[in-house]
Amino acid sequence: MPDHRFVPSVMQLRVFITVAERLHFRSAAEELGMSQPSLSQALATLEEGLGLRLVERSTRSVLVTPAGRRLLPFARAAVTAVDAVSDVAAGSGGLLSGTLRIGVIPTAAPYLLPGLLPALAERFPDLKPRIVEDQTARLVEGLRSGVIDLAIMAVPTDASGVVSIPLYQEKFALLVPAGHDLAGAVSISPEVLADQPLLLLDEGHCLREQTVDLCRRVSVPVLGREESRAASLTTAVQCVAGGLGVSIVPQSAVGPESRDPGIGVATFAEPAPGRTMGLFLRTASADDEAYAELGRVVTKVAQEVFDAQPV
Template sequence: MSCQTINLSTGISELEKQLGIKIFERDNKKVLITPLGREVLDKASIIMSQLDELVRLDNSKGKPFCFPLSVGMIPTIAPYLLPKLLPVLKQEYPDSNIDIVEEQSHVLVEMVHSGEIDTAVLAMPYPCDGLLTLEFWQEDFYWIALDGEANTKQTEITSQQLQETNLMLLKDGHCLKDHILDACRFSDDTNNQEYRATSLNTLIQMVMSGLGTTLVPEMAIKQLVTHYPVLSAIHLNEPSPHRRIALAFRPNYVDITTLQLLAKISKQSLMEH
């Protein structure tokens, strides 16, 4: 047995004495974690995560983006925000190190809670119990249809008019679908159940093929629609904003200043494009 193993075992035994509990159940064949021991280890993991953040903050000497920042984004934001945001960060903060993770909202919220990522860019409203949020963008939805279809000569369209169209949305699990249903005050069975996609790009291709129409967020229009001259983008005339974009982070995250700066740059990037 190495000295390191002995020291660890001694340290655990000493901790058990101080707390008056058993962290592990031991016999000659195996070691099991007790229920109270699991709580202790979970708390210790949180403390170690906070300590790591303090060390990173000290190493940065107050300079933003000087240490790796892990940012989660949902699929209906990442492809449209990143091409605008990353060039600005590289120009203004050439030493910045941003690690991007793309996942659905429920996965990202859990990753923030566990400390696996520092923050997540989410579309609100969305349940983020135990997390703080920093809103930096608001936007509306636009109806996308082939030119020549009914209502494509208008500048606005209402949810009542949308009921007369073959509306296609994303599959369950994408918060954009829920936000669209809320904005239009639709039930889940209002949209086309036969055609459901996993990405906005796929929905646009389905519209191009004449299968139906769809709704997309404002930030996605330039990338998804403007280079298809046969498509029309009509503003959804329902109470605004249709969705809000925010950073979600742990209340004890140590570098709030960097997150505030990230939110500011993200907003400026979206406004300029």
Template sequence: MILPSLRQLEFLVALADEQHFGRAAEKCHASQSTLSAGLKELEATLKVVVAERTRRSVTLTPIGKELAARARRLLADAKAMVDYAAANMGVLSGDLRLGAIPTLAPYLLPQIVPEVRRNYPDLKLYLREAKTDDLLHSLHAGEVDAVLLALPYEIGDLAVFPLFEDNYQLAIQPDHPLAKRPRLSGEDLTDIQMMLLEKGHCLQRHALSAFAPLGPQQDLTFEATSLPTLVAMVAEGLGATLLPDIAIDAGVAEGQDVALVPLKGAHPRRIAFVWRKTSPRGAELELLGEAIIRIRDAVKTPGPDQPGS
């Protein structure tokens, strides 16, 4: 009996996800001709047609959809075998695929990755930045091993390792009356229309709920794709926004003509490290979570010879 290869199953799953040969090939880091040939070999091996092809579109057949679902489970099991072997190579060694949301990745990863690589030279990190829903899908599919994200968020039955809380500050034009205040509350922001990130970013929801049920409303005439864009809009006098402390500490507002005002009584977002409860690398990931906390504490508490001490 000839069995399909894991590579062929990977091609099938990618095609099911993308519904497009070019994008599926790109996802698999293969040429379109290689992917197409692999799928034809799969069809020949299984003696079924998995996809209906036209010049403009591709559609999985009913049996193709069922096979893709089975292939997804087989690939996850194969990945678990690799993870199990990696977990037994030694503490924090082998390949580790880590996802992080866009409002964390640019500010947290530069802090932790160099130290992690220095302290664990046998660990090879692969990093992916994406929105929460995309990363959770990848986590459940076995495409990443763990995810750095912000709670509250519906994450299902995952192992959760709390890291730290991330508060907010108001970013506003320096000549605005609120910019002169030493601290603000939710009541102070009830009449402020906030420029926020577009829907799909968890920070958009967290910022609006920071003072629930009181607090700011979203300015629906503008939605940004990044925090630097929001800061630039505030600097141009076009409105106000809420910025998380982790981005401020990393310098997102440096060099911009904006005032930052601390907030009292805000509900912080909770930064956490999550992974599948069935992961054989759970003990390693807990060690990595502890390392992240230690590294952040060291960064936020300068030594006697460092600025700020």
């Protein structure tokens, strides 16, 4: 039976949210900077007070119960509201000061963030960015639910309830093993992919969908092949270096400082295929000029670091 006098604490809700996102008690405790026994006790107290089992835990897995899934959006909203109160009380009166939770897709984060974070610190010294790296669908859901404030992702997306500000365009390149016939080639046609073992990222990565779409446009069959696939762009690059195939990547991923010596690069003929990156916001925030200013900083970094073209 629930205790109707019980009022969950912010920490208890934060523990529940983190466990639900991580599905792992130890990593959740590490993220929150608390001991695992303290985390378990906080969750148990929350469940007891609510009279609900929120999480199922076994020796092998952690699952969120149906009741937990129903409660999770409200827990997130409550924590977000309390954090906002704290930020305002601490003098965070504007968007570009205080904590700002920024989502970034995995195929952009490793190449954009090393330049972006110092640029944000210089341009907005009162801003405290918090980075969430995740796939598009989960970033969109996080944006809708208030878990993140904005996201840097490829456009377009079919998501409802969010809008995007186009920022910059970057071309695609083809990574091949060093010594491959296409290594160093320029102005290649996407049709050459028909004869290559093409490595794709896992489902959920927008770069996978963009690669599949490119192949379809030139009538190159891609799905149903039995080549290797990777969960991250870093793994795909390692597979290419190991001679397991070729892979389409954004131009930002082929800079000299990040290139594996076992990798060769081929460039596409103009108009080269590529992607447009945008700043995604909840619909209600679309007209905020502060977001546009932040977008200009992101675009400038992309121009300077990997020669992206502003939209």
